Amino acid sequence: MTRLVLAELLKFRTTRTFWALAVSALALVLLIVILNLAIDDSLRTETDVRSLLSTAGICGLLTLILGVVTGAGEYRHGTIAWTLLVTPNRLRAVGGSVIACFIGGLAIGVAVSASTALVALPWLSSKDAVMPSAGETLGIFLGGILYGALAAALGAAFGALLRNQVAAVVIVLVLIFVVDPAIAGLLEDVGQFTLTGLGIAMSGGDNDGTELLPLGVAALIWALYTALLTALAVIFTSRRDI
C-alpha cells in the first residue's frame, strides 16, 4: 500500500492540477484574510477574529475538488487501466488513491493554515484585536488542516465512484452550494450533518447561529462518509469493466 500511495503522490507532484489547486487555495485564503485585516472595522469581536482565522478552512472546498478530479481523472485519462494492471486489488487501488489525496489535502491545509497564521496573527496583534485563547487558535488551524485532508480523501472516493469527472465536480458543487444550504434552512438539526455543516464544524467557521458538532465528532462523521464512499467505489470498481 505504501508503494501505491507513493506512486499516487508522485502523480500529484508531476501534474499541474495539484499545484494549480494548491496555489489557488493559498491565494484565495490569503486574499480574503488580507482584505479583512485591511478593513479596520471588520474585526471588533473575538467571534470576528475566530471567523477570520477559520478562513483557512476554505481550502477544504478546493481540496475536495482536488480529490474528485484525482479520483475521476484516472477514468477520464484512461490511466486507471495502468493502475489496475500494477495493482489489480481494487481495495488497494482505490484506498491508495484516497490515502494519497488525504496526504495531498493535508499538505495544502498545512500550507494554507501556516500562511494564514503568519499573515494574520502579527497583524491582529498590531491591531489589538480580541484574540481567542492560544488553544482555541491552534484548534482552528488544526481543524482547518484536518478538513483539507479529509475533504480531499472524500473527493477521491466520490470521484472513483462516479468516474465522470465533470459530473462529479458539478454534483459536489451543487451539494455544497445548493443542497446543503437548503437542508440547513429547512431541517436545522440535519444541517450539521451535511458536508458544509461538518466542514464549518471542523474549520471553526461562522455557524450563523446554527448548531454545529464538536470538531472530533464532525471529523469522525466525515471520515465515516469517506469510508462509505470508498467501500462503494471499491465494490463498483470490482464489478465494472474498465
Add this chain to the structure above:
Amino acid sequence: MVTPVLEVRDLTKRYGTNLAVDGLSFKAEPGRVLGFLGPNGAGKTTTLRMLLGLTLPTSGDAVVDSLPYRLLSDPIRVVGAVLEGPQFHPGRTGRNHLRVLATAAGLPRSRVEEVLRLVELEGAGNKRVKAYSLGMRQRLSLAGALLGDPRALVLDEPANGLDPQGIRWLRDFLRAQAAAGRTVLVSSHVLAEMAQTVDEVVVISRGKLVAQGSLDELTGGAEAPVWVRSADPGRLEGALAARNGVTAEPGTAAGGWLAVRGASLEDVGNTALEAGVAVFELYRPRQSLESVFLELTGGTEAGR
C-alpha cells in the same frame, strides 16, 4: 521464477444481447509466441482484457497459471501487457509515467531508464505524452509492459503505429522473448507480420474459436506436396518411390519437376543426395496466413 501459462477456459462475455466472446478456450505456453487473430469486433480485445482482469467474464475462466489476474500478488513481474489504444495522462512525461508504475510496483528508477533505452525512447522521455506520436505512445506502452521484466507478455495490437523498423524490432524482440522461455500472447491484424513472428495461431470469429494450431497446420504445409526440380527426374522418382509411403509424380510443367507426397523437404533432399541426383529447386507450397484467415473468418468485418 516459473514461466506462467496463460489459459482461457470456456470464456464467455455477453454485453446485453451481444455475445462478444462465446465459450472460448485456448492456452499460451512458455517458449512460444501465440498469435491471436480475428477480424475487427471478433472479441480479441475483450478476451485479452478478461485475461488481464480489466473486464469481468460472464462465465468461464481466464487465468495466469491457474490464478485470475486480479489475485496475482505482484502482477507486473508476471505478466506485461500492452492494451489496444493505450491511454496516458497527456500532461505527464513518458519517463514520469513509467516512474509512477515503477514506484507502485516497487521497482528501482534505474529500471525505467533501462526500458526507455530498450524501446528507444530515452531521448523523448522528458517530453509530455501529448507531444508523442502514435508510434511513440506504442513504444511507451511496451516500455510499461517490460518494466517488471515479466515472464509472460500479453500484447494487444502492439504493432499499431510502429514504423517498419519498429515492427521489425518488435518481431525480433518477441522471438527473443519466446526463445528465452517466456510466454507471448499477441493479437494483431497485420497477418504478414504475424506469419513471421508466431509459432502458433488461435483464430476467432464472432467470439468463437474457428481454428487453432501451428502455422504449418493452419497453412496446410503438412499436406501439400513437396516440389523438386532435379537434373535426373526419372532416377529421383525411382529412388523416392522405393521409400515407404512416398509417391512421386512428374509435374505437368516442363523442366523436370516432381510432386512428392508423404515426404518432408529433408527426406526428399536426402534421397536425392543418396541417389546422386543434383537438385536445383526444392520447396513446399503453402497457403498464406492471410488466405487461411479470410477463409476461416468469412473475409468480412467481425466475421459476419
